[in-house]
Amino acid sequence: MSSQKKIAVIGGGSWATALVKILCNNVDSLNWYMRNDDAVKHILKFRHNPNYLQSVEFDLNKINVGTNLREMIEPADIVIIATPSAFLVKLFENFPVELFKDKFVFSAVKGIIPEYHAIPARFIHKTFGTPYDNIGIICGPCHAEEVALERLSYLTVACQEDEVAEEMAELLACRYIKTTCSDDLFGTEISAVLKNVYAIASGICAGLGYGDNFQAVLISNAIQEIENLIDEMSPIHRDVKSSAYLGDLLVTAYSKFSRNRSFGFMIGKGYSVKTAQLEMDMVAEGYYAIKSVMEIKRKFEVEMPIVEAVYNIIYERISPVIEMRILTDKLS
16 A cells, blocks of 8 residues: 555545545545535535535545545545444445455444444455455544644554554554554454443433543443453453553543534433434434444343443433433442
């Protein structure tokens, strides 16, 4: 991989917008797929995404933006998927999978595919036949909003093939982005899914009026739950105290930019799930992940009381007050 490689970014949301901004520092050109034709027209006319990170101005000499998925992907050497996980199956329905042959595919999804209870790496492997050595994940700790402001941020690039991770990390590194590499493809991706669920829990507790003391205990227990599950699912050596795991959890659980925390906060304040979703007008990946995580934890027989509490509140409609009161006796 090099700056001469053709890259396709798939998605029109804040994270896709941030990745396009970052990549334009180091690549000569890229394709950007968006499904919203009005947004494409706006970018071509005004150089800004009208819906997300509106302060970012794009160099259209480097960007080919359009709504034809095939035309965006076919010439690309590297495909970065940054579409919400709940929409991936529909997006690639009937797509000619042979177009993914010999491509490197990176997930910036940070969610789980609800139809299959699968992380994006597995979905990419099964759907397109891409070897795992050609699949990577781009994860935090990093919020798109701070990328737009060019505040110093860190990204982790994970792939089972070290060279692939290192070359993608080089394409992402710039004045305000520092990168690290990992060979823990599955652990980092599962952790990226779980941290959204724990961010919902953090938001619920904040909405209910729990203070910083309890939040510290909640997140301490959350990282233990993450470690217990990913060690069962992918038993390799890893340090969950590093930024790809603990750092990503902390920024998602505490940041004002966290959609999942905001969603949980509204639930804690008494909003219904549907009302909270309408109020946000953005996707909270943790909402879609909870059901799948519950299936996974049952399969691997891992105790995860925080996940169970969030599931009971969101899907079983148990009162957040009651459920969190029960949870407080289970944490240590």
